[in-house]
Amino acid sequence: MQKPKRLIYLLSFFPGLGHFYLGLMNRGLQLMGIFFALFYFTTIGFNNLFVFMPIIVFYAYFDALENYRYWLQYDELKDHDVFETALFKEKKVFIGWGLIILGGYFFLDNFVMRALAQYFYLPHNFLEKLLMSFLFIFIGYRLLRSKKEEVTNE
Template sequence: MKHSKRVATFFSLVPGAGHMYLGLTRQGIQLMVLFFSTFFIAASFDLQFLAVFLPVIWFYSIFDTRSKSLSEDPLPNTNLPIFSDVNSMDDIFKNKPAEKYIAYILILMGVLSLINNIALPILRDYFDYRIILYVKSLIISFIFIVIGCTLLKSKKVSIKKSGDELCSQEE
């Protein structure tokens, strides 16, 4: 079926809707869930730094829809690249590394929410606003560095050798 490029671009203004118009329902739903859950989490937990990802998701949706609407070939309704290893929702919760990353994200959101909504309002009564901003930036940066180092230590790297052999090696 031939799709209108203009209509696809118009629908792509809502992340995922353009993909759905093109018949890529799975990708459309994944983009919608990603965009609106990021928006919800940022607004609900007062985590403004997550709002940085909203324009990235939005523009990805627009440009990906535009490039796919230009394609003459049939479009496969596969997962987005970020969800390429996930076949169903059961895979997310049965896959041990995925559980680990979800746990890291939830812990990080909880810690940042505690800092932003409890610790900082208490500190505002005792310290200057600039000092609180410095402390907040220091704590959040330290948390990101620790989580990043932890993920790098535990990550396995696949090395492709001659032929089709794959070798896993700890870093």
């Protein structure tokens, strides 16, 4: 039975719903969970995470359409995870440090800066840009160092 093409286009605008319609329950649930987690964090004050919401929406939209095209061509679908679990096992130290840095940044941004603002004049944008600059430098350093280690191991 062929699924209506218009319905796929409409349901795919909401992350995960198009995947549910295609029968890809794991993938749809993961995309929907990521979207609602980002929505939750942006509503409780982590507004910087809003940047990732359109990325999730468009990724889910085009992924559902690609899966629909694959299903039309081969008449089968495989429900794969959005993120491979091997990625988390191989890069767990990097992901852990990234989460610690992100949590520290949000802690400084939402609690420490507001507490210090009562006693001192601190330009909010200055510290935010400073922290993001150091974060980018750190991530770049880690990526370059890991690439150098891969080259020396070969």
